[in-house]
Amino acid sequence: MIDTDLVDSVRASIATDSDRFAECVEREAERLKDDVREGTFDNPQAIVGLEYEFYGVDRETAALRRIPRWLLRFIGFEKELGLHNAELNTSPQPLNSYGLAAQQREVQSRLAAARERTRTEGVELVSDGIWTIPPTGESANRYLTDTVDRGGITISTNASPDVRYQAMSNASYPAGMRLEAPHVDFSADTVALESLITSIQPHYQVPYAADLPEFFRYAVRIAGPLLAIGVNSPFFPPELYEDPDPDAVLADGWMEHRIGIFETVMNPTDETPDKVRFPRDIQTVEDAVDRIAADVPIVPNEIPDRGRFDDRYRHLSYKHGSYWRWLRPVFDAPSETTANARIEFRPLPAQPTVRDSIAFLAAFAGLMESLPRREHPIGTLEWERARENFYAAVRDGLDAELVWIDSNGDRTTDRERCYDELLSAARDGLETRGLAAETIDRYLEPLSVRVDREVTPAAWKRRRVRERLEAGASLTEAIPEVQRTYIDEQRETLLEGSFVDWLE
Numbered sequence: 001m002i003d004t005d006l007v008d009s010v011r012a013s014i015a016t017d018s019d020r021f022a023e024c025v026e027r028e029a030e031r032l033k034d035d036v037r038e039g040t041f042d043n044p045q046a047i048v049g050l051e052y053e054f055y056g057v058d059r060e061t062a063a064l065r066r067i068p069r070w071l072l073r074f075i076g077f078e079k080e081l082g083l084h085n086a087e088l089n090t091s092p093q094p095l096n097s098y099g100l101a102a103q104q105r106e107v108q109s110r111l112a113a114a115r116e117r118t119r120t121e122g123v124e125l126v127s128d129g130i131w132t133i134p135p136t137g138e139s140a141n142r143y144l145t146d147t148v149d150r151g152g153i154t155i156s157t158n159a160s161p162d163v164r165y166q167a168m169s170n171a172s173y174p175a176g177m178r179l180e181a182p183h184v185d186f187s188a189d190t191v192a193l194e195s196l197i198t199s200i201q202p203h204y205q206v207p208y209a210a211d212l213p214e215f216f217r218y219a220v221r222i223a224g225p226l227l228a229i230g231v232n233s234p235f236f237p238p239e240l241y242e243d244p245d246p247d248a249v250l251a252d253g254w255m256e257h258r259i260g261i262f263e264t265v266m267n268p269t270d271e272t273p274d275k276v277r278f279p280r281d282i283q284t285v286e287d288a289v290d291r292i293a294a295d296v297p298i299v300p301n302e303i304p305d306r307g308r309f310d311d312r313y314r315h316l317s318y319k320h321g322s323y324w325r326w327l328r329p330v331f332d333a334p335s336e337t338t339a340n341a342r343i344e345f346r347p348l349p350a351q352p353t354v355r356d357s358i359a360f361l362a363a364f365a366g367l368m369e370s371l372p373r374r375e376h377p378i379g380t381l382e383w384e385r386a387r388e389n390f391y392a393a394v395r396d397g398l399d400a401e402l403v404w405i406d407s408n409g410d411r412t413t414d415r416e417r418c419y420d421e422l423l424s425a426a427r428d429g430l431e432t433r434g435l436a437a438e439t440i441d442r443y444l445e446p447l448s449v450r451v452d453r454e455v456t457p458a459a460w461k462r463r464r465v466r467e468r469l470e471a472g473a474s475l476t477e478a479i480p481e482v483q484r485t486y487i488d489e490q491r492e493t494l495l496e497g498s499f500v501d502w503l504e
Contacts, residue, residue: 006161007150013167018452021300024315031295031330032313033286036209041331041341046095046433047205048365050103052088052357053080053198053350054125056118062484063136064143065123066158074116079160082195086114086125092205095365100443103382104358108495115494124487127357127494129233129258129349129457130197132483140237144196145188156192163322164321167299174268175298181260182252184240186339194265197233197258198350202361203330204368207458209341211372212329213282218371219343219364220281220325221381224389224402225422229450230360231255232349232457235465238476246475250466255397255458258349260308261328273294278387279325285341289316298322303395309336311471327392343368347390352457352490355446355498362430367422369429376425377405397456419451446498459504461486 035041054077056065066083077086090106093099107287115125134140146157159165166174169190175465178187179196186193206215216444233256240295243250254260267274273296282288293316302313310317310333318332326347333339351357371378391402406419423444430440449454461482468478491504 002150002155002157003149003161004150006163006166007153007155009151009163010167010170013163013299014171016300016302018297018300021025021297021302021315024182025293025319025370028291028313028316030228032316033289035330035333035339036285036289036341036345040336041209041333041339042207043205043338043340044207045205046207046365046369047092047340047342048095048099048361049203050107050361051066051199051201051203051207052090052107052127053200054084054086054088054127055084055198056123057108057126057131057133057487058136059119059122059124061133061136062124062487063133065132065135065147066139067118067123068121068470071118071121071123075117075378076110077114078095079162080195081159081165081253082193083158083160084131085160085195085198088114090205095204095315095369095433099363100358100362100435103361104354107354107358108478112270112495112503120298124491125156125354126487127350127354127490128198128486129231129256130236132235132237132260133468134237134479137480140239144192144193147189154189159190164301166284171299173296174272174297176264176267176269179261180264181236181254182256183245183249184236185242186240190410190494191265194262196236197261199258199346200348200350200360202345202356202364203342204345204347204365205340205342206368209285209331212285212288212343214325215368215373216288216327216329216343217283217377218379219345219368220279220383221348221378221386222364222367222371222422223345223394224393224400225326225404225418226360226364227390227396228396228400228402229350229419229456230394231393231449231459232461233258233327234458234462235479243476244475246469246478249471249475250462253462254395255456255462256281256349259347259391262324275322276324276409276448277326277392279327281383282329286400289331291321292316292323292329295319295323301504308362309333309339326397352499352502353446353493353497355458359443359446359498362440363423363426363447366426366429366433369432371429373432374425376407376421377409379406380409397458398451398454404411423448423451446500449500449503453503455503459500460502
């Protein structure tokens with residue numbers, strides 16, 4: 001049953017005066033730049049946080065499950081695009097041994113409580129980059145494309161009944177609304193296709209807003225190497241393959257399809273600039289604000305005053321919600337005293353366990369602490385090469401040939417040299433924040449073991465699919481079988497273990 005209020009609200013949203021919205025954004029951008037120059041967004045503490053997305057499955061069959069809205073509210077998680085999605089946002093914490101421990105404990109405690117409650121409803125929360133088993137009795141095709149039309153407004157029945165999400169599919173912005181990948185070419189009438197994927201998003205707050213461009217330059221150059229360690233989305237639901245020849249799918253498929261899915265679903269089909277893309281370097285902090293303000297909006301909207309300090313930027317902040325670069329600057333100001341500038345690292349798929357996710361948060365934060373301070377030569381890598389590294393990691397994971405500039409200023413494609421320096425720099429940054437050596441070892445071990453053993457979650461999945469194919473299974477059998485194995489392994493390790501335990 002489609003709520004008529006939702007339809008009316010979507011209709012009103014897409015009818016918003018775009019010129020008036022643009023005027024509000026431009027005025028607020030100038031105010032934000034003034035406040036940045038006045039030091040409002042300076043905060044000498046390094047702060048970290050994490051956004052962590054999950055999807056629900058049936059506890060018995062591992063088939064995708066919609067999470068009732070009342071249950072989502074009860075467990076204190078946030079809605080996301082799909083009815084099967086749930087998002088946990090941690091409280092910001094200082095980057096030190098207590099802050100990182102608090103990040104991990106908050107995720108563990110809230111997730112443990114949520115799992116206990118969802119399991120009584122037969123729902124298991126899964127941490128993964130992409131789902132591959134549709135709901136029982138439904139096809140992936142039907143689940144992703146099912147819509148109803150109400151007076152010219154298209155409502156995705158399996159997307160959250162949220163005005164913003166539903167308006168994206170009805171706005172004049174020419175979103176692609178299609179999946180394009182090796183052996184996959186599939187289109188829909190809504191952006192609900194993007195609900196295939198889930199992610200983690202580490203945040204790092206820079207001490208002084210004016211220094212954001214320098215930190216951002218280094219973040220852009222480590223995006224490829226970090227993503228290569230974290231790839232976890234190598235397969236689509238098997239029915240979405242046009243030619244389900246298993247050898248072709250394995251030979252041509254990418255290690256991280258999440259990147260391509262988000263880009264082809266949300267990027268425009270005409271000459272409008274892409275919204276989902278690898279970001280260019282930022283020259284000044286004012287440049288960062290101007291880019292957000294100049295980005296093409298999907299759904300302009302009138303944002304009411306809520307009586308908060310950041311209402312002075314409310315339209316700009318709303319627009320920032322669809323500023324979908326793979327790394328993006330964030331200017332957050334729930335109050336004047338907590339105003340901050342930070343970097344959101346968006347390429348990573350959701351990981352097999354909490355410990356793996358916290359490992360990426362720790363590594364990213366450590367790198368942001370070390371590389372700019374040490375003026376590591378990787379900061380001189382050409383932007384074009386950093387972008388090539390990123391998409392090479394998307395395709396090949398740890399097997400990608402990445403270009404690195406080492407501490408001596410020498411250019412190299414040696415993987416061991418690259419990751420020795422990357423993880424050493426992360427370690428150095430965490431040491432400067434007072435973490436003991438054994439504590440750092442514990443945080444970074446999930447990543448260093450992946451590098452040493454040359455295995456990622458995506459490689460783990462591909463290997464097991466290949467084994468099942470060699471044993472006589474079809475691709476439509478092998479992918480779901482491996483997905484169920486992934487979920488079984490995760491049940492025992494999500495809260496306390498790590499992906500390393502799966503390799504024993």
